[in-house]
Amino acid sequence: MSAMAEDSSPLAPLAVVVLAAGKGTRMKSNLHKVLHPIAGRPMLEHLMASAAELSPQRQVVVAGHGLEQLERALGESVTFAVQEPQLGTGHAVQQAQGALQGFDGDVLILYGDVPFVRTETMRAMIERLHAEDSPAVVVLGFEPEDPLQYGRVLAHDDGRIAMMVEYKDATDEQRACRLCNSGLMAVRSADLFDLLSRVGNDNAQGEYYLVDIVNVATLEGRTCAVITTDDPDEVGGINSRGELAEAEARWQARRRKDAMADGVTLTAPETVFFAWDTQLGRDVTIEPNVVFGPGVMVADDVTIRAFSHLEGATLESGVEIGPYARLRPGAVLKTGSKVGNFVEMKKAVLGEGAKANHLSYLGDAEIGAGANIGAGTITCNYDGYFKHKTVIGERAFIGSNSALVAPLQIGADAIVAAGSAVTRNVAPGELRLVRGEQLVKPGWADRFHDTMKKKKAEQKK
Template sequence: MSQTRQFAAVILAAGKGTRMKSALHKVLHPIAGRPMLHHLMASVDSLSPAHKVVVVGAGREQLEEALAGSARTCLQEPQLGTGHAVQQAQGELDGFDGDVLVMYGDVPFVRPATMERMLGRLHAADTPAAVVLAFEPEDPLAYGRVIADDEGRIAKMVEFKDADEGERACHLCNSGLLAARAADLWDLLGRVGNDNAQGEYYLPDIVNIAIHDGRICAAVTTDDPNEVAGINSRGELAAAEALWQQEQRNYWMAEGVTLRAPETVFFSYDTELSSDVTVEPNVVFGPGVKVATGATIRAFSHLEGASVGEGCEVGPYARLRPGAVMEKGSKVGNFVEMKKAVLGEGAKANHLTYLGDAEVGAGANIGAGTITCNYDGYFKYRTKIGERAFIGSNSALIAPVEIGADAIVAAGSAVSRDVAAGDLRMVRGEQIVKPGWADRFHDAMKKKKASEKKG
């Protein structure tokens, strides 16, 4: 359905996350290079919410810094349950009469389509007071149950500890996510009590209150229980990462990418690959990588913030750092590192090379062991290498320096001044030959060693 009524997203992130045992706020732990909270925010943003409110508590400063003004925040202190947490957002939504979608910062993979289904169900003909997102796990464990008919109309919400045997036999479970019209939400929350063992105010109680009033409440069921999996520990974080990575591997192979050993390739949240890209085993894509059609990423390469052009070849054992750009048909081989460098069309750096803050022209050849000396301990400087230039092995190009088109730098040179187009630059110490010196040295050392043994 196409969402036309305005809605506000309220995201609960006030929990301390003690099971993470981390100084970093739980919802800021990354999955595929992106904080789990930002995964959820991106899905919410795709539906163009009128308002976003994040309920914070412990670690408030970290969350406000991470959000950088992209959402309002409100403080829950003390923390008296999920119903109490949602109530803290009421002031931020004063005067808003649209729908409210309540989600959790540690449940990052709720799909936009699922959010739309919840909001759409809220405006069905039977006008439910609230819509709950339900799921059916393989093992329902101790989740709260949603007792509903075939149309999703809820008869009762019950916590596992309070459920009888018949209710526990129901495998439809409560995810905790909920949608309601703002007016209904605030009215129902105002009537939630805390007469329970924890003395807390629980959000799901609004459903039973509305049903007691004679109103309808409804459940929308996700077809993928993993969509509502919460992340509370390092183990669950690792499981979420593994699940996300496997989904991405399947996605890219369906898009025409060859993964030689899919289980060994790791993607970032924003990796972009074109069809007919080949990725060999043990490749890691960090954030900000784009790879054009026909490129090959060989084994054990690491790419981050890099653009790889059509038909390029990377690795094996190559590292592309932020700002690395490989133009069509260029190649970097084993143990080559690029940073803020452009490798022109058809240019090659086949092995053991560092290209930092550099521009390499089309067709240039960079010999083994070449480095661009770009840093003097205080500032960075650029190196420019012209088209078809040939840089001999084990050369040091001391920036700022420019090598002209078709120029040759002889192997072993340390170049600190510009080389004109078509010139040869050779910078080497004088070679000295002393005939027979090595033989005399060996003879003397052998005699000395033999003498020491006798002593």
């Protein structure tokens, strides 16, 4: 990126204004466009997290349609301004004037549907604003492979802007320029609303364009400047389900590369999907078709076998899960523990070296170190109204196809025989066998088969 500065704090107090008033009709969704998730996180929150690293004093989201959804998602962390009706980007920024009353500093203008602007890029814009030529406005430009219908930035070789023009108002000569306007700007608060007050709507759309603050300042003889991102994807907007999927694919591709660079083995990288906050240690092996939801922490030397799904889970070192394991929020696997195929865990702790190898459900449970959970075992944690806990002691052995009806405690070294439905606590070292008495009738099956064969033969006559 040109004009990129070293990491440093902003030179003046900072306010962030995020435009999110569009109706997002191309999404064809009842969910606000900027709340659609990428890597398990609403796109707007990706953007706000990057901006938060600059420690802004004020954050303003300009909303219109779907204001209530945005308020629920962001709570009191931001101030909301309402744009109604929507008369263009310049008009949208004007709606933040009340929220910025009394603020004296820099204003960074971002877009809620452009979620992956890097903190470094934001910082570079602000620092360019404080360069020796003291530009009135700094614009973030980019050069895509296909300029399409983006607005153009007509600039001198030193980055000073001669003129900005929207595509619909541009001449053929101006459209030949490849430097495009991302829409992102940095402006001093002392200049912003004064410049906006002089923007008109005499254009093809009849709207108040934010870019015209550059033209107003330039006509007054003031300098405006552009810096250019070296990654056009950074400023890619998301307006449809197709673009959302493309953004997800780009994000995942970068995350997979980062994971492998950090010492993770992905045997089929393109089939693994991470969440925005997935944490992975070294020498982790992830087989094909694994999906991470939010809140997963994986320590060193863990193996995650194919077709597993993890969310809100913690895996300590040496753990092995899957294939076809499902770990839900609150699942904790201690060092060296293992869950196998078709095992589901939710709000449960599997102790050091403990195993649940097949076809089990462990919910609201605490399983001690070295315990063995047999195939088909379930913790019956819900009575229709409340959840209850099952505690299994160290080295306990739970036989296959057992139902453990919570609340329940099973002591250390206890054995629960296969096929048992356990409703009362089991003492340490005790054997618990809960089955109906086995009935034996020698020859009964032979006589039954003979009788039924005769009946079937008679029906055919």
